[in-house]
Amino acid sequence: MTAAGPEAAPRPLAGLTAPPAVEIEGVTRSHRGRRGAEPVLANDGISLTVHPGEVFGLLGPNGAGKTTLVRQIVGALHPDAGRIRVLGHDITVDPRRAPRLLAYLGQDEPALRELPVGLAVETTGRLRGLSRAEARSRRDVLLDELGIGEVHRRPLLALSGGQRRLAHVAAALIGERPLLVLDEPTTGLDPVARRAVWAALDRRRAAGVTVVLVTHNVLEAETVLDRVAVLDRGRVIACDTPGRLKAMVSDEVRLDLVWRGAPAADDPTVALLAQSAVVSGRRWSIRLPREQAREALGRLTAGPALESLDDFTLATPSLEDVYLALGGRDRDLERG
Amino acid sequence: MTTPLALAPGLPGAFAAVYAGQVSRAKASRGPLLFVATLQSVGILLLLRGVVDTGDGVTGQQIVAGSTVLVVAFVALNLLAQRFGALRGDGGLDHYAALPVPASAVVLGTAASYATFTVPGAVLTAVVGCLLYGLPLAHLWVLLLVLPLAGASLAGIGALLGLLAPRPELATVAGQLGMSAVLFLGVVPAERLPLVLQAVRALLPSSYAADALARALGPRVEITSLAPDLAICAVAAVLSLALASTAYRRAVRR
Incomplete structure (x- = not known):
């Protein structure tokens, strides 16, 4: 996998008529406080466009509003204001279309916790519309691709954090969707497993899949992303290729x-x-x-x-320096 | 210009997948709880055998029937309320929200798996009860009707409680209270309860399941005499599962 240099441009569109993979216009969303507490503004007028076939990152410290934004893209949260289109479909009007267009990997997958790895992946595939036979054969390929084939009978609970995360990634990848929305897919992974995930994503990108990836890891952002939006306190403070962003503070x-x-x-x-x-x-x-x-x-x-x-x-300079130079105030971006 | 939508699984396919997943989950994690559920009911049978005069036969029938339905309440109402409360509390519902699954498939598949797991404990409790209280075993086939209907209606209520509770702890409390109500109101014969509690008893679908089973444990059973109680149970099951599906839809898209 190659890092995008300063001259790297957004990848060419998959076709002139193809709609943007994700179009976000003026999205605002607050979290209601408990028992009369003030609502917290998690996304404040965010506008972004993700082109088809690119690996697009959302980088920012904890609490920047990254997860809130992706939960709206996948239809699990409704924006207070603004509009989100996924592959041409208006998700704000009909959120039920989102699961038929994209696959989502949350920060944790508690619904799968007690399931054996193989069954968790197979069930997720069947719920994405695969037949049982298709789900089983895809499951076997995916578990091998991610190097967790030997633990397929063990419940996710019993695995190490890294293996569990790989199982989550496998569940997100089954039942191929043209858009993958992954919230910190490599958190808790050792470098070898992290590279396995990056390689798996790269293969899908080569096949035309668009990836939206949330991260607070600067190395990951610089290594795998075609473009990155830097979020801070609910706003986009920069959006460009990692190379161009770093050139700002070169x-x-x-x-x-x-x-x-x-x-x-x-x-x-x-x-x-x-x-x-x-x-x-x-x-x-x-x-x-x-x-x-x-x-x-x-x-x-x-x-x-x-x-x-x-x-x-x-x-x-790293993207962390870009973040700080642009006025970012939190200091919990991960470097390793 | 839009990208075509991928096919979504139909209700039967999605139900089967959710059910299979949940049954497997249960095998791994629910064994000890099932043991506790059964032990609790068998314990109640033993306790009441020692302290209650069951000479009239009817009291014994009610105790055995109530204890059997209690196993169903422990798993389908109490544990399912906890399960949905936890899923709602820790973001587990996002997993399903991002999959093209009908709401009813998630609720029905999960409810059915919990109800299935009540079967061994409930059958064991009924058999032990009949032996302890000298009741005929011949009519226990009625369990084939009573258990699915009690399971479905109590699972519907359990799912509803779990999905409506604002916090997982409240879902647990609601599930426990529901189970206690089933215990108390199902084991004690209706006519021995104060009027207020008789009214509450009439609102619980488990009471009708227990009454139908109690009658079936008598010396002579006329299946037609069970029909009204079982019909009420069936209506309660449809209603509570429909309400739970609506609550689920609201919970996954906020």
Whole structure:
């Protein structure tokens, strides 16, 4: 799988007459508070278009409104205002069409929890309209593709978190739909399993399937997405290819310093960096132009401040830096 | 220009798939609860055998019938209310909301699987009851009518309670209370209850199932005499399952 470079354009449309895979216009949705508590505005006038055949990401920290948005796309929640079309069908008017157009993977699948893996996948396939024989043969292929064939008799409850998530992914992939809406499909997966999911998605994309993928993992966003919408507090703060988004902050780098004890406040370089550092525990994170970063690091490592420095890294910009540069305020995006 | 919709499974296909999944789920997780349900009813049979004068025969019939229907209430009403309450509370209904399944298939398939699992415990309770209270075993074939009808009507109520309860804990409480009502009002003969409770008893479909079974355990059974009670049970089953399907539709699209 290739990462989209800065020059990457949205993938060509599957056909000029094909409708957008998802069209979201001005979608607003609040969660009603319990017992008279103030409603929380989870989506605030979101507009987005997902083109056919692309892997489109929704990136943002917890609470940004990503899950609320995808639950509206799949018809499980109704927007307070706005309109959502899926493959040309207005889901806000008739949400029952959504399940006949798309497959959805939620953050958890409690309905499948006690089922053996094979039966969970088979049943989901039958409920998507496959015959029992078709569902069984597709199930076998999918479990092998995701590398969980040997646990097909075990209930999901009894599996490790990673294997359970792979079983959820298999349930989402059975009964091929032209649109997959996946809410954090790789959370809790080890790198090998994560690559298995990415490869499975890539094969479907090659066959023309559109994928909408929620993530708060920056690496995943940069590796697999054709385009990404960055969400913060219910709004879209940017939407483009990962490459173009990163180009917005390409003249800057991130310097991370981890201190052993209290950093020497009288060191002029430390004092200068302290002004713009985002501190979490012993870690300082500073975004600054390349040249300045190089000089600051040189002075730190050559001077007495090195004594109290435990570790340091200098990194090129990631989507996390884009998020922060655009005014994002939460800091729980995952880097690994 | 729109993309054509994929085919959706019909009601029978979706029902069969939901039912098969739920039965398998139950095999894995409901065994111990089923044991408890049966033990509770057999315990009540033993307890009342020791403390109640059942010389008139009718009291014994009512106790055996009430205890048998109680097994159904434990699983189909109480456990099903908890199941739907939990699914609603933890987002499990999203799974079904994103599948092209008729609401009635999810409710009926789940209800039918819970009702199925009451059968071994209910039959065992009835047989032990008849032996303990000296009642004829010959008429136990009536269970073939009573169990499905009691199961369907109580499962409908259980599903409805679970889907309407705003929080899973309230679904559990409602299921427990419903089961207690079935226990108390089904085991105690109607004429020994205060008027208010007689009215409540008349509202519970399980009472009609218990009454039909009680009559069947007498020395002579006329099937026609059971018909009115069983008919009421059937109507209650249709009504409660229809209401539960409506409640399900509302719960999956908010």
